[in-house]
Each structure stands twice: as C-alpha cells, then as structure tokens.
Amino acid sequence: MVEYNELIFEISRSGRIGSSLPESDVPKVNLQNKLPDHLIRTELAELPEVSELQLVRHYTALSNKNHGIDNGFYPLGSCTMKYNPKINEDVARLEGFSRIHPYQPVETVQGALKLLHELQEDLAEITGMDAVTLQPSAGAQGEWAGLMMVKAYHKQKGEKRTKVLVPDSAHGTNPASATVAGFRTVTIPSNGDGLVDLEELKKHVDDDTAALMLTNPNTLGLFEKEIIEIAKVVHGAGGLLYYDGANANAILGKTTPGKMGFDIVHLNLHKTFTTPHGGGGPGAGPVGVKKKLIPYLPVPRIEKQNDQYFLNDNQPLSIGRVKGYYGNFGILVRAYTYIRTMGPVGLRQVSESAVLHANYLRKKLEPYFDSPFSQVCKHEFVLSGSRQKKLGVRTLDMAKRLLDFGCHPPTIYFPLNVEECLMIEPTETESKETIDAFAEVMIQIAKEVEGNPDIVLDAPHTTTIGRLDEVQAARKPVVRHSKEKTEEGKAESVKS
Amino acid sequence: MRLSLTESALKKLKTVVLQEGQLPRIDADVAGGCGMTVAFSLVFDEERRNDFILELNGIRIRMDRFTQRYIGEEIQIDFTEEKGFLVADAFSSSACSIDIV
Numbered sequence: 001m002v003e004y005n006e007l008i009f010e011i012s013r014s015g016r017i018g019s020s021l022p023e024s025d026v027p028k029v030n031l032q033n034k035l036p037d038h039l040i041r042t043e044l045a046e047l048p049e050v051s052e053l054q055l056v057r058h059y060t061a062l063s064n065k066n067h068g069i070d071n072g073f074y075p076l077g078s079c080t081m082k083y084n085p086k087i088n089e090d091v092a093r094l095e096g097f098s099r100i101h102p103y104q105p106v107e108t109v110q111g112a113l114k115l116l117h118e119l120q121e122d123l124a125e126i127t128g129m130d131a132v133t134l135q136p137s138a139g140a141q142g143e144w145a146g147l148m149m150v151k152a153y154h155k156q157k158g159e160k161r162t163k164v165l166v167p168d169s170a171h172g173t174n175p176a177s178a179t180v181a182g183f184r185t186v187t188i189p190s191n192g193d194g195l196v197d198l199e200e201l202k203k204h205v206d207d208d209t210a211a212l213m214l215t216n217p218n219t220l221g222l223f224e225k226e227i228i229e230i231a232k233v234v235h236g237a238g239g240l241l242y243y244d245g246a247n248a249n250a251i252l253g254k255t256t257p258g259k260m261g262f263d264i265v266h267l268n269l270h271k272t273f274t275t276p277h278g279g280g281g282p283g284a285g286p287v288g289v290k291k292k293l294i295p296y297l298p299v300p301r302i303e304k305q306n307d308q309y310f311l312n313d314n315q316p317l318s319i320g321r322v323k324g325y326y327g328n329f330g331i332l333v334r335a336y337t338y339i340r341t342m343g344p345v346g347l348r349q350v351s352e353s354a355v356l357h358a359n360y361l362r363k364k365l366e367p368y369f370d371s372p373f374s375q376v377c378k379h380e381f382v383l384s385g386s387r388q389k390k391l392g393v394r395t396l397d398m399a400k401r402l403l404d405f406g407c408h409p410p411t412i413y414f415p416l417n418v419e420e421c422l423m424i425e426p427t428e429t430e431s432k433e434t435i436d437a438f439a440e441v442m443i444q445i446a447k448e449v450e451g452n453p454d455i456v457l458d459a460p461h462t463t464t465i466g467r468l469d470e471v472q473a474a475r476k477p478v479v480r481h482s483k484e485k486t487e488e489g490k491a492e493s494v495k496s
Numbered sequence: 497m498r499l500s501l502t503e504s505a506l507k508k509l510k511t512v513v514l515q516e517g518q519l520p521r522i523d524a525d526v527a528g529g530c531g532m533t534v535a536f537s538l539v540f541d542e543e544r545r546n547d548f549i550l551e552l553n554g555i556r557i558r559m560d561r562f563t564q565r566y567i568g569e570e571i572q573i574d575f576t577e578e579k580g581f582l583v584a585d586a587f588s589s590s591a592c593s594i595d596i597v
Contacts, residue, residue, distance in 0.1 A: 453546065
C-alpha cells in the first residue's frame, strides 16, 4: 500500500500536472520588454509536478501525522492549548469580514471598525486597562511594543533607564523581548514557595529600573500573593509594571492586572481567547495600557466620534505603527466572537473550570511524581521528574512515551528553576473523562519507569516515526532539498 | 566514545574527597521552553539504575543512558578555578529546536 510518506518533491514527475488551464485569451507579453533582466528567470522554478489526487493524498497524509487540539489532549503548560470553537471560524468567514480590503475608505468598513473598537473596549475591561491596541501580530511583538512604550514613557520624562527585571518563573519570552527592545535583563529568583522573592526584588529595583515583567499566575501556576507590595516597590522607584498575559486564562472575570497595579498588559489571543495557534501563521498580541501610557500607543488608533469610527494618526508621542493595516483582522474577529459567545459569566466560568481541572489533575498525579510546590495552583501546575531521574529515566523520555498514548506532552524543562520539570495545563475545555485518562497514562508511565524502564527509554513506539536522533538533527541538520534527480526522474533526497 | 581529561581536570579529580557511594558523573542538563538546550556538566552523586562507567587514568566516571544518547563521540573534561569542571564534546552546533552545547 502506498503510504505517501515521501516529500512532495520526491513524488514529482516531469510533465505531470494538477489542473489544466484554458487557452489564454489575452495577447502574450514579452517580459523582457517589461522587466529588468535580473528579475527574469533563466530556468524554471523547481516546483513539484503532481496530480491533484497525489497532492490531496500527500497533504492529507501529512496533516494526519500532526497533533493538534482537534486530534487529542494537549496539556502544554503556559501555552493554553484549549479548544477553538468552530463558530469563530464561521464568523471570520462571513463575507462582510473576509472580503473587505484594508485600502477601502473607512466609511465603507464601519462594521469592521466597530468590531475592532468593541474588541478594544472588551479587552480593556477584561484587563482593567484604559486603552488597548490590537496592532501587534503576536504575543512576543506585543511584548516588544509594550517595552517600546516603556522606553518612550521614560524618555519623555527625561530618563534613560536600561534595566528590565524578569522573575525566573516568568513567561519564557520576556527576557528575549526585553533584549530586543534594547534593555538589559536582570533575573529575579523565586523564593521557596515559588513566588517572587520580595527581598531579592528590592535589592535590584533602583532608578535604572525601567520595568518589571511579571506573569501572574506565574509559570509554576502560582498566584503572586504579594503583587500589591511588588507593585509598590517598582512604582516607588519610578519603574513600570508589565503584565505578561500568557496565563490570563486563570484570572478571567476574577481579577484584572489593572487591579493588581500593572501599567501595561499584553494578551496572547491564541491562548486565552481561542484563536488558532498559528505555528508562525497570523496571530495577535493586543496590548493594554493605563492612562499615563496612552500617548505612546501605536498609531493609527481606532476611535469613535459621533457614531462614526475612524483611524487616528494624530499622536505625536506614539511609538509609531507596529503592523500593517489593522493588525491580523481575521484573528481579531475570532477573538471577538469568542468573547461575545461566552459573555462575562462564561468567561468567569472559564477561569474557574481551568483552575478546578488543574487542581484535580495535580492531586491525582502528586503521589507518583515529585511536586516541588505542592499547594493549590491556578490553571497549571508543575511536577518534577527527579524521582524518575534517579531510576535512570528522564522527563524527556516520559514525554516521548506519552506520544504512544496519543497525548501531546506537557511543556518540559521549563521553568528552569524546577529540575526535570513537567508543566501541565489541562485547560477548561477538556472533559473529566479525558483528564482521568491522561492521569491514568501518566501513572502507568511512572510505574513503567520503576518496572519496565526500557519501554520508556525507547519510546515512542506507535508513532509513524520512532525516537528521532535529535543529536544528529542538531549537529548535521538536513534542511535543503537537492535538485538532482535519479534516472527515473525522482528527486534525490537531501544531502546537505 | 573517547574521553579525555586535561591535566588540571585530572589533578583536581584525584584530590576530590567523595562521600560513600559517590562518583564523578558526566550529566546532561536539559533546559526547555519553546526550544531545548542540552548542556553537559560534571557532578558528584550516587548511582542511577542504568549507569555505565567510563575509566580513564584511574578515574571512574559515571554516565546514564540519557546522557549517552545526547553526548558526542569525543568528550573533554577541563577544570579551572573560576568555572570549576567543564565538559565539552568536540562538536558544537545549534538548531531551532535543540541546541547541544
């Protein structure tokens, strides 16, 4: 049986076509008269030549090898791999949203602008901020935009602050974003309870501190109980408080970053607000700010006057435009749909269920794994594979074994302050049966580590491809396809 | 797998006082998040179930199966007063998903 395991280039045959075009009914144009020489190909592009059926089978087979939330359980901590309701897709495909053009005059896209304006207001209410920009096209870009606003704010005050403080339990992107924005990152260690060590924080906060970036609850799934005091310390030194919304799923409708004292918030719509995890595709990382930072928001801002929506570029202190047009509009429509579908009561129930699910699963697994912070958690929790490490099996081995049961592994080896870490976030959208089944699999693996470790060490066994040679992949990566072909016309596999 | 010790590493290892049941170990330390980094260190600890022993210049060194899977063919152990023991293999490379240092 043909399994379509080859590359699309390997099933290519010279002259094979997927669809036929009718004879051209317009005059031919000589490209050499229209384009400079360096823009004209001298040889054909190496495109695969396949039939439509081969194409469909190839990509269907490829998609079946992937794992997504529509395939199975996906407890990737801090990534909030919750179900994306299909109604989001239905609404995003409505012609009034999907077939408008960003260059249309604003008077012809009032409905789209109304949606964006309402989404800004919804997110401002949810986060306790005074204004929101929807422009950033990903969480990390939202972080960067937020930090550029931090920089602009201090500059306007005549200060040049160079330091951004990031706790070791913060969302992993924070140090990178601070560095890209031109700041120096200082790591603040956690205390024995897994929370920000307030005394350590005080040692590092000074008049060079531009901001503290905090994830609350943090990546250990623990709520920073001293947040009001933390805010006081940072604000007292003239710094700003930045909230990373990676874990906003835990606080929806219960509290807001605004109430905690934060000045800036970014949200990952693909986490909390059920837009697709793009894998590099279109995303959105809206940023909310308190009043004092509104002048620095990216332009154009979407505003409303006399029941008309318009784009306002008149913000002299703005950090400028950070994304073309209105941001990733289709993604924003999906998030808006989710918020309106759930309503305030539904959103509150999201965080309550997410927290309940995490604690239920935590209690089931704690007898079998080390639990460095055994206390009531928020939407996620961490376990340690230290016990298993002593038996010669690592967390990575157990993560591979989970694949045999159709589960995506949790986030592993992060945060860095937990040895052999497993960060587990079941989310609110999973049923009790699924969570129970996952717990049973984890318990089985823990027992295998004790009684039959080889089955874990050699996992996975049931996937299309077994344990990869990751060392070889890292040291001698094969990332380019050779254009050489064999005698049968079949493309050679990659050699370089 | 070829293991070598620098002169300073050998000298230091000969003077280390080990507690009962302990031996030096080359250990893979994994750091994760969106990608994964595997670095190697020399620690002194107890036996793990699937350890094997490397022996060089009279020094016995443990390694577990996981570490063996990720470490390169040529390993050198060095020692400096500032940084302590350093374990490196002959190769170093980087890729987006796994970074072995």
